[in-house]
Amino acid sequence: MVHFTAEEKAAVTSLWSKMNVEETGGEALGRLLVVYPWTQRFFDSFGNLSSPSAILGNPKVKAHGKKVLTSFGDAIKNMDNLKTTFAKLSELHCDKLHVDPENFKLLGNVLVCVLAHHFGKEFTPQVQAAYQKVVAGVANALAHKYH
Amino acid sequence: MSLTKTERTLIVSMWAKISTQADTIGTETLERLFLSYPQTKTYFPHFDLHPGSAQLHAHGSKVVAAVGDAAKNIDNIGAALSKLSELHAYVLRVDPVNFKLLSHCLLVTLAARFPADFTAEAHAAWDKFLSVVSSVLTEKYR
Numbered sequence: 001m002v003h004f005t006a007e008e009k010a011a012v013t014s015l016w017s018k019m020n021v022e023e024t025g026g027e028a029l030g031r032l033l034v035v036y037p038w039t040q041r042f043f044d045s046f047g048n049l050s051s052p053s054a055i056l057g058n059p060k061v062k063a064h065g066k067k068v069l070t071s072f073g074d075a076i077k078n079m080d081n082l083k084t085t086f087a088k089l090s091e092l093h094c095d096k097l098h099v100d101p102e103n104f105k106l107l108g109n110v111l112v113c114v115l116a117h118h119f120g121k122e123f124t125p126q127v128q129a130a131y132q133k134v135v136a137g138v139a140n141a142l143a144h145k146y147h
Numbered sequence: 148m149s150l151t152k153t154e155r156t157l158i159v160s161m162w163a164k165i166s167t168q169a170d171t172i173g174t175e176t177l178e179r180l181f182l183s184y185p186q187t188k189t190y191f192p193h194f195d196l197h198p199g200s201a202q203l204h205a206h207g208s209k210v211v212a213a214v215g216d217a218a219k220n221i222d223n224i225g226a227a228l229s230k231l232s233e234l235h236a237y238v239l240r241v242d243p244v245n246f247k248l249l250s251h252c253l254l255v256t257l258a259a260r261f262p263a264d265f266t267a268e269a270h271a272a273w274d275k276f277l278s279v280v281s282s283v284l285t286e287k288y289r
Contacts (some may be wrong), residue, residue, distance in 0.1 A: 030267065031267050035274050038277040052267045052271070055267075057266055113254055113265075116255040116256075116260075117265050121259065122260050126182060128179055128182070128183055128255060129182040132184075135223070
């Protein structure tokens with residue numbers, strides 16, 4: 001189980017509070033689909049994913065990115081309880097969505113890159129380390145109910 | 148996996164900017180690596196890894212210089228990094244998983260320092276380029 005120090009929690013929530021979840025979600029999901037094109041396999045119904053600009057401008061990508069990152073926000077509010085928080089979503093990703101858990105790690109790292117891109121110097125090595133713990137915790141929690 | 152012409156152009160042009168800050172980028176990348184992935188410190192028991200350490204600075208420079216060599220010889224990375232590839236295979240024997248961790252930390256450093264240049268296309272090109280570099284460095288492992 002992941003344990004967060006008080007400093008880590010403070011760093012994570014402070015940065016999160018300054019973030020535009022809608023924009024960041026769209027950016028993160030978009031970049032996932034651009035940088036790791038094989039992840040597009042889950043999004044056949046999303047329409048035009050033919051180029052980076054098409055992907056990043058795609059309204060379905062933006063909407064879904066917002067959904068995903070809003071859910072991530074639940075993680076931030078429940079950092080000590082990730083497995084319980086994501087139990088239902090874990091079952092969904094296994095049984096209905098059939099997503100290889102490797103993809104959770106990919107998205108987590110893309111999100112970290114997007115945060116670095118957005119916050120620049122403020123995204124210090126210490127803040128990054130805290131966020132790496134969060135994304136790893138979320139990835140594990142989402143894989144936890146797989147069978 | 149090989150780099151397209153567009154990707155090579157993106158890498159080379161960004162490298163021109165990176166090279167002016169090469170040393171600090173190297174140091175920051177390693178700092179990020181050791182903080183986010185403490186297990187990577189096991190390869191450096193002989194180093195002082197505190198921020199500001201001269202050894203950290205020197206090693207960071209070395210690492211980024213090697214990335215630069217790959218960028219400057221982007222049409223033949225295998226030849227450019229051949230000696231380094233042997234070093235990693237026979238002497239250093241760093242577990243291959245760590246190349247992904249270091250690559251990620253370098254990407255994060257670039258994203259933080261070059262916001263205007265770190266577009267989605269550049270992100271993809273650099274991720275792919277570093278993946279190629281990592282493959283070259285592990286290709287003689289067995």
